[in-house]
Amino acid sequence: MQDTVPSLPKLSVWERCVLTLSLIPLPLVVLCNFLTSPLSPRNKGKTNARVVFDSTARYVLARCDIRQLQHVSGTTYAAYTSWLKQSKAPAVVEKLDNGARLLWVGAKRTDRVVIYCHGGGFVGPLSDFQCAFWARVQEQLFSKHNGQFIGVAVLEYSLWPAAFPSQLTQLMAAVSHVFASGVHPSNLYLAGDSAGANLILQLVSHSLHPLTISPSVSTSPLSLDDSHPIGGIILVSPWISLTCDGGSFKANSDLDIIPAWRLASWGTAYLAPISPSQHPYVQVLTPASPETWLSGIQNLVQRVFITAGGNEGLRDDVVHLSETLKKVHKDVRIEVQPGAVHADPIFDVAAKSKGLSYVTGMITDWLAEGNGRPGF
Structure with missing residues (x-):
């Protein structure tokens, strides 16, 4: 199947030169970080593989603007096919409305399903290691929880310059x-990291406060009828404030894998075409959002699991989100991983760490706990 998403940005000669020159020092920077890692607070407790991966990622993200990042990152479908080659799994792709597709990690299932929304600040595509992360969750679920199965479908959604609410309509x-394929609401889970988690909260917000800005944004598939809530949502380092100006952004600016100013630049680009009245849909905890904005979520979602890293800029925002949700939902769990960075459990897989982080184990256990819950 061919990649049908828009082509990558075509960089000018000048942009290519700037990009090339900026990346020349990368090997030396990574080597220096590796050699000094025992003395660096940023690398404390990390494996050698994580030191190399995190140093590389932070350097590249700090030096690539949006167009350059999209150019070097490729497309979501290219990352999916890369993972297929590594895993020797068959491609299972389903076309959706509005230009989106579901890319299945393994076989399609209709008994229990996770729809996964990848992170990337709404500017970056899926990475092959994100597919690998969910494949490992599937493997652990099967091996440690009496042969449980769960299907995982990655949502290929539009990236910047596609504007809100295009990603929402695709989800x-x-x-x-x-x-429509036969999945019961109680057996559906929505999972996302960073911007993907933001997208899930967009859907929750739209379900609670229906948008009427265009004919394409109509009734949400999540029903406020409390007899049909979905099984749950998993929010890994959810991107709550797109302005990135919370206290932990300053405290952890030199520790996180993504520089706060770079994440803020992606947020500025995403917010630019959105009217202030719609900001609560993409920033659920800003001063513009009513205190009761998330009231009613318990009718939509049975359970909520949230993770954050102790050394990530988003930490305070994520903790604030969990505290807000606990006021309106009885089953909210949060785990703040000490010393961890943004989306840390997934980056463990990216660095090819031998073992799963304990947070990945918690996600797997949480999914296992939901198996066998009666339908409504």
């Missing part, structure tokens, strides 16, 4: 599609 189409 809505994905949820409607899996329901």
Whole structure:
């Protein structure tokens, strides 16, 4: 199957030169970080593989603007096919409305399903290691929880310059599609990291406060009828404030894998075309968001699991989100991993760490706990 998403940005000669020159020092920077890692607070407790990966990622992200990043990162479908080659798994792809697709990690299932929304600041595509992360969750679920199975479908959504609510309508189409395929709401889970988690909160917000800005954004597939809540949502380092100006952004600016100023630049680009009245949909905890904005989520979602890293800029925002949700939902769990950075459990897989982080184990256990819950 061919990649049908828009082509990558075509960089000018000048942009290519700037990009090339900026990346020349990368090997030396990574080597220096590696050699000094025992003395660096940023690398404390990390394996050698994580030191190399995190140093590389931070350097590249700090030096690539959005167009350059998209150019070097490729497309979501290219990352999916890369993972297919590594895992020798067959491609299972389903087209959706609004230009989106579901890319299945393994076989398609209709008994229990996770729809996964990848991170990337709404500017970056899926990475092959994100597929590998969910494949490892599937493997652990099967091996440690009496042969449990769960299907994982990656949502290929539009990236910047595609603007809100295009990604929201694509997630809505994905949820409607899996329901139409026979998945019961209680057996559906939505999972996302960073911007992907933000996208899930967009859907929750739209379900609680329906948008009427265009005919394409209509009734949410998540019903406020409390007899049909979905199984749960998993929010890994959810991107709550796109302005990135919370206290932990300053405290952890030299520790996190993504520089706060770079994440803020992606947020500025995403927010630019959005009217202030719609900001609560993409920033659920800003001063512009009513205190009761998330009231009613318990009718939509049975359970909520949230993770954050102790050394990530988003930490305070994520903790604030969990505290807010606990006021309106009885089953909210949060784990702040000491010394961890943004989306740390997934980056463990990216660095090819031998073992799963304990947080990945918690996610797997949490999914296992939901198995066998009665439908409504």
